[in-house]
Amino acid sequence: MLSIKDLTVNVNDKQILKGINLEIKAGEIHAIMGPNGSGKSTLSHVLSGKSGYTVTGGTATYQGKDLLEMAPEIRAREGVFLAFQYPVEIPGVSNVYLLKAALNSIRKHHGQSEVDAMDFLTLVKEKVRLLEMDEKFLYRAVNEGFSGGEKKRNEILQMAILEPKLCILDETDSGLDIDALKIVAEGVNSLRSPERSFVMVTHYQRLLDYIKPDKVHVLAHGRIVKSGGPELALELEEKGYSWVEDNQAAA
């Protein structure tokens, strides 16, 4: 699904990612954990095509194609979805409008006709129920006046409707109380399939109690310093990030 090799990235001439290697197979869930400032968000931004980042070396291959060559919207249409750490408020554009525009862009990209209005509504309403949201949400402006939890839930709603192949969750659990976290996790779990992969960028181990990862990577100072199974997350929680950072310093 996604293969990242020796990826180095600069922001304002400062190297943030210092050679990332990552292999994600279809159907896998990878958690990327790390202290603040380790480069977690940079990695998710670079994968989704945000400007302001300069790739200085390495590759990212998505389904056999050069991901870094594609415009952000092309990546999205090809099935890469970024759930934002800080979803943007867009007054004047309703949720339902954005969803329709996004879904039809994907369909057009794949040579399909516009979605039927009734089918669309049925689909959207089903997903709204899944995420325990009020239907009124759909007709409100995108994220405007939403609480932190509502914004994150809205990201997962979009994901559920657009059915991407590679889902990148950037600190989706930050700022969520336990009830909201459970709903979000349930939404993510319902999307798990052998054809869909997830990259969960998180600071907290708690998310992994609800979404069980196949692999856990620890990112520190722009490098993946440790990889392992789910047990690594527990070990991290027990010993703290200083444990891996110290290890790295020692190495």
Add this chain to the structure above:
Amino acid sequence: MTTATASRYTAEYQTIASALPGQNLPWLQELRNDALKKFSEQGFPSPREEEWRYTNVSGIEKKLFSPQASLTAGDVDAERLKTCQLQDAWVVVLVNGHFSAELSVLDGLPENVSVMSMADALTTQPDTLERYLGLAANQAEHSFIAFNTAWFTDGLFVHVPAKQVLDRPIQLLHIVTGADTMATTRNVIIADEMAEARVIETFIARDGVYAAGLSGTGAAIARDGVYAADLSGTGAAAGTDNAYLTAAVTEVFVEQNAELTLYKMQSESDKAYHFGGCYIKQARDARFTHHNFAFGGLMARSDIHVDLDHASECELNGLYLGVKRQHIDNHTRINHLKPYAISRELYKGVLDDRARGVFQGRVIVAVDAQKTDSQMNNRNLLLSDDAEADTKPQLEIYADDVKCGHGVTVGQLDEKSIFYLQSRCIDEETARNMLTFAFANEMVDKIKIKGLHDMVLEQLLARFPQEGVNKEWL
């Protein structure tokens, strides 16, 4: 403005003076004479005056716009009117400054409610008008008000008696059809105690962008959309470039605990001059909302001045769209005269090409107006390097226990929002168009009358690139 030009207008005045309504009312004759004298002395406002510093109306000097003494039938296209006329509304149509009974719709009006032309009101209810006319609009304020007082040929009169709640809105349809014409109209709207009403002022030209856009005459020019296409294309020949002058003054009285919503949709021709002043007096506990959609005209100026009594509330919303070389000026003033009043103000501007938008907003809190709660915001979106926004919010606070705030922005589209949309499969150009539309649409969405909402939305879509905004999905 030179007094020489003023005297040209003043000389012209004599040709129409005897045809103006209210000849038999000494108080009105006196008011008009006084106003004419003021105007003769001062001429039109000059940028040397602080309240007019961004807006130079000297273009009116070069033209001598002529008033029409009476209604001339035959030059209004009924189909054109229909596109701007609301269903389920009482409609008063003013053609070139004169009431047309034939085109107006006043059936089913409750007996105790007055909705009529100003000329009729001066005949049937002169005492009421003697009390109210000139009470909210002070002609010492600036000479456009004096000009209007001297010249007005007709207008709208609305009087809603106490406790009467009108289920239908009242629409004033102000249309100017002639080139080099001036239409000078005076409106008085009174909502007595606990009355509730909605009034819509619509200013249009003989051929609008709306109608022209629908007919699809314009050549496809991708960058500027239908509006630009019609300016340069066949639409112009049909009369969209008529130069004329609208000078309208509306006085509004919202009595105790009454509620009035006033919408203004200004969609004049692209060579027109527009002055529209709205002066509002709110009594104790009265609520007033104003929505100002300033879309048309070569040069357009709106005044919205509100006086607030004890615990009254006002909300002023505005959207100005400028393309080409349009100049659109919005001047608001909120006088908090007594304690506990609330004011909310949001004006948004979208400016493209070489257009210039002006926002001057003043909030004055009198020494007695403790517990005032006031918020004023102005946001401008510049779509071209040559577009300009001049914004000047002013707070003058003489009381010491108040909550007042203001915020101003002038800028381009937010890059974060563009990326967010791109990450949701939408290409950059479409994202920009969507965000531009959305920025403006926030104000359109505040319209509570479906027919008007759709009409204003059409106007908005006609003026900005439509790629990326799918009307069926809205």
